[in-house]
Amino acid sequence: MPETQTTDSAAPRRRLYPPREPFRSQVMEMPGGHRVYLEECGIKNGQPVVVLHGGPGGGCSPGMRRFFDPTHYRAVLFDQRGCGRSSPHASVENNTTWDLVADIERIRESLGIERWIVFGGSWGATLALIYAQTHPERVEALVLRGIFTMTRGELDWFYGGGAGAFWPDQWRAFSHMVPAEERGDLITAYNKRLFGEDEAEQIRFARAWAGWESQLAMLAGGAGRGTPSGAYARAFARLENHYFINGGFLETGDQIHRDMHRIADIPGHIVQGRYDMVCPPVTAQKIHENWPGSDLVMVPDAGHALSEPGISEELVGIMDALRDAARESRRQDNATL
Template identity: 55%
Template sequence: MERSTPPPAVSAPGHRRGLFPESEAFASGWLPAAGGHEIYYEECGKPTGKPCVILHGGPGGAINPTMRRFFDPSKWRMALFDQRGCGRSRPNASLEDNTTWALIEDIERLREHLGVEKWCVFGGSWGSTLALAYAITHPERVESLVLRGIFLLTKRELAWFYQDGASMLFPDAWERFCRPIPEAERGDMISAYHKRLTHPDRRVQAEAAAAWSQWEGDTISIRGPEARPSKFNEIDFAIAFARIECHFFANLGFFGQKGGDGDGWILRNAEKIRRIPGWIVQGRFDVVTPMEAAWKLKTAWPEARFEVVWDAGHASTEPGIVDALVRATDQAFNV
């Protein structure tokens, strides 16, 4: 029987909730991982609270204090970590043994280290990809999923953002993105950038990383360039972000390691998360991860609650996205 997908809830401007107060980490450290990596992690909120793990985006991004503020610190025990090569994890910008499956092993290693049986998994953009892959692989360890800006890491999504699609909405930003790449190589922008971001000369890496990061920053929010994360202007961050992100995209998230070419792996395995309570929040005008992917996920996972924010793009800090995510984490607390 064909599944019937109910219409999504719609979030429009009005009275909206904001972020929770800032909270300091009560524990932090580095966790040894396979392949010579050391994973930086921290815990925030209530030490005896309900456990959750917060996954940052990218791949190649890093945790930041704002990520803690989607959860009530008086109720939740929040775990955050910088993924391999990212943020304060060591070695920085490393591509060695850096795959989706290695990151899933790191999440499990952190869960065991913290003595957590099951937890809520929270992630947006690439964080949603990783959260879904983790939940499919370890459904018994996931109590609930709160996801934003769904990214299934398919060829179609990558072509939209890095080849032909978003470029039509942002021709000025696209021109800047193309600038470091000779015209003869522009038929495959991910491959062209991958060659430069893995080049032995750091100056070549830096030029490519700056352009790669700016393209994402220019398109991330309907509020315009002022919403661009300031870290994109820091060359060390930009190099790590661009190198790791392009590494994952050039390899289609390494989903092919589980059989086939890897394209569409998450949707093919969505049945495994059907019993996990879930919340999906999607900006209607998200250009980085367009709503089609969220709609396909909801169709495959009709039990999930699906909310579309009509006046939002991709950024997690847009007011409507904040409101929807804060309400979702409150509801997830009662699961």
């Protein structure tokens, strides 16, 4: 069985790279009436890595560019259908997991990339695993944070009172947005309001939905964003709810776990916060145990957010190690010529 590592708090700190603007950005027309925002950072001929953001519906942020050495990597970031700078905003039409997997392939082909590292956290880790299981020949390595696999148990934990047992005041505010008779299935109850005809009600429930997750994202509580804006919250909540009420559009609830054999030979690097209230560590441990090519680092003083210092440091360290390995491999290849 693969071993789980715990970070050493006395180890040297690995800092994010300085802020950097993309060297190219564009909007790609996708089937089904969607227009997807895409940007590339680093160097044009660098080692390619695609960044899959969380949510669904979270969108990419400038901070996500900072995990990759800009002298080595060609980092590809894009806003998934319906969120961020993609349009139509907050749309769930033609917006499924399989549409996103197909979009990733369209992006790869349009950029002339043969294989790439796939980097994602939370829902981004879900999408990364599904993409890799669908197109294993296109994946050089997976770098994942805060594993979520779209099982009923994970959804019940976060929307059925499990996490609420640790955050009872926030849980009461979230769950009491709907009448008592509907609180047994909050995903369905919120769905009625998020997709109702009253846009003001949509935004009110969207902010409650997004706020519940935001408050639990960091170990210390709160994600440093305060109350999410109406436009962001509406896209985030509608897309998350749409995916969750449809079980992620997967064949079975355990599909990701069932298909782990398809990526057995792909190197995997998992970073998990020990006190992750959004995506509990048991899921990362289970994935790790069924993935011979993986390593798992449990960060002892971290929750769920990408911005948790311990999580950021581990991810930068992993990407630097993959950079060094690629450079050493290239050096050896040149030496044999």
